[in-house]
Amino acid sequence: MITHVFRSEPNMNQVKPVLLVKRDLDVATWVQALNQQMPALEVRIWPELGDPSEIQFALLWMPPPELFTQLPNLEVIFSVGAGIDHLVACPSLPRNIPIVRMVDPGLTSGMVEYVLYNVLRFHRGMDRYDAQQRAAHWSALPQISAEARAIGIMGLGIIGQAVAELLVTMGFKVHGWSQTPKVLKGVKSCVGEAERDAFLQNTEILVALLPSTVATVGLIDARFLTQLPRGAFLINAGRGDLIREGDLLDALDRGHLAAAALDVFSQEPLPVGHPFWRHPRVSITPHVASTTQADTAVGHVVTNIGRWQAGQPLGHVADLEQGY
Ligand code: NDP
Ligand code: OXD
Numbered sequence: 001m002i003t004h005v006f007r008s009e010p011n012m013n014q015v016k017p018v019l020l021v022k023r024d025l026d027v028a029t030w031v032q033a034l035n036q037q038m039p040a041l042e043v044r045i046w047p048e049l050g051d052p053s054e055i056q057f058a059l060l061w062m063p064p065p066e067l068f069t070q071l072p073n074l075e076v077i078f079s080v081g082a083g084i085d086h087l088v089a090c091p092s093l094p095r096n097i098p099i100v101r102m103v104d105p106g107l108t109s110g111m112v113e114y115v116l117y118n119v120l121r122f123h124r125g126m127d128r129y130d131a132q133q134r135a136a137h138w139s140a141l142p143q144i145s146a147e148a149r150a151i152g153i154m155g156l157g158i159i160g161q162a163v164a165e166l167l168v169t170m171g172f173k174v175h176g177w178s179q180t181p182k183v184l185k186g187v188k189s190c191v192g193e194a195e196r197d198a199f200l201q202n203t204e205i206l207v208a209l210l211p212s213t214v215a216t217v218g219l220i221d222a223r224f225l226t227q228l229p230r231g232a233f234l235i236n237a238g239r240g241d242l243i244r245e246g247d248l249l250d251a252l253d254r255g256h257l258a259a260a261a262l263d264v265f266s267q268e269p270l271p272v273g274h275p276f277w278r279h280p281r282v283s284i285t286p287h288v289a290s291t292t293q294a295d296t297a298v299g300h301v302v303t304n305i306g307r308w309q310a311g312q313p314l315g316h317v318a319d320l321e322q323g324y
Contacts, residue, residue, distance in 0.1 A: 015309065016056035018301075019071070021046040021063050022080055026294065030059070033298040038305065057305060061086060068092035076100060076308055078301050080292050082107060082159065083239060084318045085212040099318045100304050103158055104297035110290025111159045112166055114237055115207055118261040118283075119167065122205055122233040123149050127259055127281070146171035152203030155210040155238060156182045156189070163207065175199060200227035205235065212239035213323030222247040231258045237289035240265035245276070252281050263289040 018041055020030055031043050044050050052070045060067075061080035068074065069092045077099045079087055084099055121127065125141045132139060149172050153160045156176040161184060167174045168186035175188035177199045182189040190199040200206070206228060210216045220236075220243040228234075234257060236243060245266060251257040259281040265274075268287055276282045304314050318324060 015040040015042075015305065017042040017044050017050070017054055018057040018059055018305070019044050019046060019049065019055045021058065021060045021067065023062055029294040030298070033294040034302070037298050038302040041302070041305065057308075059301060063087065063090050065091050068094055076304070076314065078102070078304070079318070080297075082292075083211050084324060085239060088320070088323055095320060098314055099320065100301075100314055101316045101318050101324075102292055102297060103300050103316050104292050106293030106296035107290050108159055108162045110293075111209070111237060112162050114263065114285075114289035115163045115209075115235060116166060118235045119151060119172075119205055119207070121261075122235075122259060123172075127283075147173065149173060150175070150202055150204045151207060152177065152199055152205070153187075153207045153209060155208065156184070156187075157209070157211075160207075160209040163209065175202065197227050200224065201229065203228060203232060205233045208234070208236040208238045208242055210238040210242055211324035212241050215323075217241045218244050220244065220248065222250065225251040225257065228257065230256055232256075233258050234260040234262075236260070237263045240268065249275055249279070252279065257281075259283070261285075263287055 015038065018034065020027060020043055022030060027045055031045065034041055034043050044055065046067070049055065049070060053073050055071050056073060056075045057078065058071065058074055059078040059080060063086075067090065074094070074097055077087065077097055079099060079102050082102050084101060087093055087099060123144070123146070128141060151167055151172045151174050153164050153174065153176040156164065156178040160176060160178070161182070164174050164176055164184055164187045174186060175190055176182060176184070177190045177196060179192060181191050190196070208220065210219070218241070222244070225247060234248070240262075243266070248257070248260060252260060261283045262276065263285045264287050265276070270276060270284065270286070276284060307314055
């Protein structure tokens with residue numbers, strides 16, 4: 001990933017308007033946080049562009065397809081989310097403007113909570129106890145210690161590392177998989193395709209925290225799932241299109257996978273008739289593992305606007321070639 005991009009000519013005196021496109025109801029919270037943390041910044045809210053040629057920055061989630069054709073002088077794009085797939089999918093996205101990914105402590109903690117909740121639920125057999133309660137059946141399952149439970153985290157970026165750190169603190173056996181090697185206390189780092197099968201064969205609870213890119217779409221297919229030990233669990237909070245959904249259903253139906261907790265889907269909202277909704281061993285949340293929090297996220301945006309104005313490097317710039 002590219003992490004630093006400089007503005008060609010530093011300019012400390014002007015803060016040109018930022019355009020906010022966020023197609024949900026909490027726009028007012030974002031405007032308030034931006035106003036508080038950078039009062040000199042004029043915030044315009046899509047579709048009220050004013051003079052579009054004045055807009056230098058855009059803070060976006062799922063922009064309308066033609067948006068960028070209307071912004072001739074845009075210099076930096078900020079993604080409201082950690083993933084940039086919603087921008088890459090936009091047909092008018094310019095390829096020569098830096099895209100700053102969202103790095104927000106509030107977003108990260110929400111993801112850590114979601115993963116921890118599901119890891120503990122699978123690790124302690126809570127779904128099985130729920131089923132036993134429905135049958136008024138009293139029976140103790142064997143208790144496995146955290147030290148004996150192997151968790152594999154796919155994607156050891158900002159979020160994957162925070163998840164790994166907590167699980168290590170709790171005593172779990174943690175290993176992670178990424179494109180480049182990582183040095184993280186207590187975490188075995190596995191890299192690339194060459195080490196993927198061994199990583200999967202040693203994973204009882206698989207946590208997918210990968211971005212959606214050309215290289216990751218469809219990665220979790222029948223062959224991939226077969227590498228996991230029988231009875232493994234899957235948690236996917238990365239992106240829905242990482243998974244070939246038919247292959248996952250098949251692995252669940254054959255009992256190769258014990259259960260899956262899914263927050264993201266190839267098609268969102270998940271269609272009403274989709275088999276995941278009624279599958280007894282699938283639990284669904286509607287892409288809410290975590291949400292970017294305006295109060296903690298705006299600091300990242302205003303710091304980068306300040307840096308750009310001062311001709312300093314931007315942080316967390318996505319690599320469009322890699323797609324994350
Ligand atoms: P980062 O960019 O910090 O981390 C991405 C990680 O994925 C890196 O470790 C990277 O490896 C690894 N990776 C990317 N491509 C490959 C590949 N082909 N093979 C192996 N590893 C790969 O992202 P974040 O941690 O901030 O976020 C991760 C994703 O989580 C987001 O892109 C988004 O899709 C999802 N997300 C979902 C949310 C939800 O509510 N469900 C909320 C927030 C995020 P390397 O380090 O070697 O580059
Ligand atoms: C993100 C998301 O990418 O919420 O931040 O999905």
